[in-house]
Amino acid sequence: MDKTHGRATLHDVARKAGVSIASVSRMVNGQTVRPSLEGRIQDAIEKLNYQANSAGRALRARRTEQICLSVPDISNPVYQSITKGVQLGLEGTNYRMMLAPQVSSAEDVLRQINSLNSNYADGLILLSLVDDTRIKKAVEKLDIPIVTIGNVDINRETDSLKVAPNALDIAVEYLNRKYGSRILFVNGPKETIPGKIRGAGFERAIKNLGIEKTCKSVESKTFSVEGAVEALTSLANLNSYKSVMCANDVIAAGALRYFSSNKIRVPEDVAVMGIDNTDLATILSPSLTTIDYNAIERGKLAAKFLVDRIQNPSAPVKRIEVQPRLVERDSA
Amino acid sequence: MDKTHGRATLHDVARKAGVSIASVSRMVNGQTVRPSLEGRIQDAIEKLNYQANSAGRALRARRTEQICLSVPDISNPVYQSITKGVQLGLEGTNYRMMLAPQVSSAEDVLRQINSLNSNYADGLILLSLVDDTRIKKAVEKLDIPIVTIGNVDINRETDSLKVAPNALDIAVEYLNRKYGSRILFVNGPKETIPGKIRGAGFERAIKNLGIEKTCKSVESKTFSVEGAVEALTSLANLNSYKSVMCANDVIAAGALRYFSSNKIRVPEDVAVMGIDNTDLATILSPSLTTIDYNAIERGKLAAKFLVDRIQNPSAPVKRIEVQPRLVERDSA
DNA sequence: AGCAGAACTGTAAACGTTTACAGTTCTGAG
DNA sequence: CTCAGAACTGTAAACGTTTACAGTTCTGCT
Incomplete structure (x- = not known):
């Protein structure tokens, strides 16, 4: 035996x-x-x-059958969905997933990335991260395949999954048509990559519609309920806006919180809209009208792309742009 | 070079x-x-x-510096917190984390568990899972250390982290004192382990207080918003209850949804309380009064216990019971 | 200076696979 | 039946570490 x-x-x-x-x-x-x-x-x-034995096999065959997923923050529901998607995408392959969250300091992240060079993973799925030059350099030098999700600007050809930049056009057009041109945008911090991109998207959208005069942007210090509540609280003429566009679902949750505690009805008095279509959207009351970025699908595809790339390193680079989609629910 | x-x-x-x-x-x-x-x-x-090179090291030294976390479902916020806790607990060690969600069929889970025998991980953190005999057997036979979180009943001595069983006593006592003895309990499915335990906890609590006559339990088909809404909708004399105790925060979110769409005010008309104190509790409006099980801390401890155990297999078994804690917010 | 023992170094043998290569068996056409 | 080639098998050499063991250098005491 x-x-x-x-x-x-x-x-x-x-x-x-x-x-x-x-x-x-x-x-x-x-x-x-x-x-x-x-x-x-x-x-x-x-x-x-x-x-x-995995180690014996990995040593000899030079492949570990593991991939690494690096996410900015697992508390954010959108990253949870992506994680789930990656898991689903890996099903049926014999790849396992390491989870490397960027919870900690830039130094820690740097160490994490560098340690990938010890060949414990055959590939990396990378989500937009802090804008640190050293980290970017380290990522660029990595000698394993990478798939990027979102607007990660590293100087290296990778398979990538982006969201088409017209999400805010769709949202603003919808709010303008349904609730008129007094639209307030609650952005997240501008120093983050999503903050920059979504902020610019809103500006572009209202310019296209010629309604810059009646709209306004405010910035929440963080992508959080409290941040959003604070941003709205400090606003003078809030009641003149007919709709509030939020940079993501969490900020929208903050807006709902603010309105509910001030006895302002959503959507009767003011409409609220989010971005991401995370699990939150159906959990909140009223349920959230939001723009779907199809996080699960993106995760799934990223996993598949990565496994493909590992198996065929010289295949042409794939760049997919997923189409944002309006999901109407009760809040707007 | x-x-x-x-x-x-x-x-x-x-x-x-x-x-x-x-x-x-x-x-x-x-x-x-x-x-x-x-x-x-x-x-x-x-x-x-x-x-x-990790593979060379793992092969020779017989340790991979990886641990595996097996969670029932990453969509559930409480498992996200635990995941985060595990990550935090691993910080400063040189262990990496594999994430093995039990998303799929019993067969898949079984395969996952068995594949741990290929020595790709030095230890396993196991959360309560479906009650499948084959899976239990497989887990029991695993020749790596295990730390269990929650009421996992496998026939093997493991370090474990449980929650003291008095959570529902605390909750029921609070609701009874503040809102009177008409308490409705919305449980999750009874075939799940938490469903069983929390259901029994509620029965015990109302018996202790001698208020069985005025209380009632209903069962949501799933631990979800929709399940809870459905369970409440099909209830005849809902308005005779002064408070609703929910088996977890997600079900509480469902209760909030039901009441908000029926113009019933929380907590003025009816109080709502959850269990778990997940991120949801502060995201929802009104914010949720709930029982904290300290998921992040449990995750952290589990990671630390596991690493300790790997380094010292013969140390005495540790069993920790964390104390549930009432967190008062706006919903009750 | 001599010497015992401590403290370090280098050699070489694993760890469990995969995979060239050479050798063997099989297949079927003539 | 023979024999070329296809199809398979076995031998042995890696892959990059860690670690006993034996050999070397150092330290401090006499």
Whole structure:
């Protein structure tokens, strides 16, 4: 049966089946094996409960069957959806997922990234991160395939998944049509990448519609409920706006909170709209009208792209732009 | 500089520094090295940008410096908090985290568990999972350390983190004192482990207070907003209850949704209370009064316990019971 | 200076795979 | 039946580490 110490190895299986380790290895890896041996090997594998040792395999074959997902912050529901998507995309492959959140200091993130060079992962899925030159440099130098999600501007050709930049056009057009041109935009911090992009998107959208005069932007210090509440509280003429466009669903939750505690009805008195279509959108009351970026699908695709790229490094680079989609619910 | 192909190895560093690979290895692993060599080795490591290869190390040293976290469902905010906690607990160690969600069929989970036997992880953090005998058996047989969180009943001595069973006593006592003895309990599905435990907890609590007559339990088909709304909708005399105790924060979100769309004020007309104190509690309006189970801390502790256990397999088993804590906010 | 013992270093053997390569068996056409 | 070539098998050499073990240098005491 089992060896006295530890798990069965190829050698054990080979001995038991009376064949060479090469044959067992080939059998395990799905190559053709003489039918007369097949049965014996299969038997031995089952009797000994053989499972290939990952380290041995990784060392020799130079592939770990692991990929790493680096997300800015797992508390944000949109990253949770992406994580879930990646998991789904990995199903049916034999790749496992490491989760490397950028929770900590730039130094820690840097160390994380650099440690990828120790070959514990065959590829990296990277989400937009803090704008740190050292980190960017480190990422660019990594010698494993990368797939980027969102507007990650590193100087390296990677498969990427972006969202088409017209999300705010869709949103603003909708609010303008339904609630008129008094639209307030509550952005997240401008020093973040989404903050920049979504801010610019709003400006562009109102300019296109020629309603700059009647609209306004305010900035929440963080992408959080409290930040949004604070930003709205400090606003003088809030009640003159008919709709509030929020830079993401969490900020929209903050807006709902602010209005609910001030007895202002949504959407009767003021409409509220989010971006991301996270789980939050259906949990909140009223449920959130929002722009879907299809996070799960993006995660799934990213995983698939990465596995493809690992298996075929020289394939042409894929760049996908997913189309944002309006999801009407009760808040606007 | 670099070798022509791939990354620098111990050999490369050793050759460049004019020492043996053993010395370099020892240096890398923090053992004492003659001061005269130290400088040269350090230099060579930096010049070649040497990073130890994980596979080689794992193969020889029989440790991967990876642990696996198996969670029932990453969409549930409480598991997100635990995940975050585990990440925090791992900070400062050199362990990485694999995330293995039990999203899929029992077969898939079983395969996941079994694949842990291929030694890609040094330990497992296991959260309460579906009650499948095969899976339990597989887990019990795993030859790596396990830390369990919650009421996982496997037949094996493990370090564990449970929540003291008096959470519902605290909650019911609070609601009874503040809103009277007409309390409705909205449980999750009884076939889940939390469903069973929390249901029993509620029954025990109202019995202790002698208010069984005026209270009632209903069951939501799933731990979701929609499930809760449905359960409440189908209830005849809902308006006779002064407070609604929910089996978790997501169900509480459903209750808030139901009441808000029926123009019933919370907490003026009816109080609502959740369990878990997830991020949701502060995102919802009104913010949720809930029972804190300290998910982040439990995750952190679980990670620390696991790393300790890996480093010292024969230490006495640790069983921690965390104390639930009432968090008063606006909903009750 | 001599010497015992401490402190370090280098050699070489693993760890469990995959995979060139050479050797063997099988297949089917002549 | 023979034999060329296809199809498979086994041997042995990696992959990059860690670590016993034996050999070397250092330290401090006599």
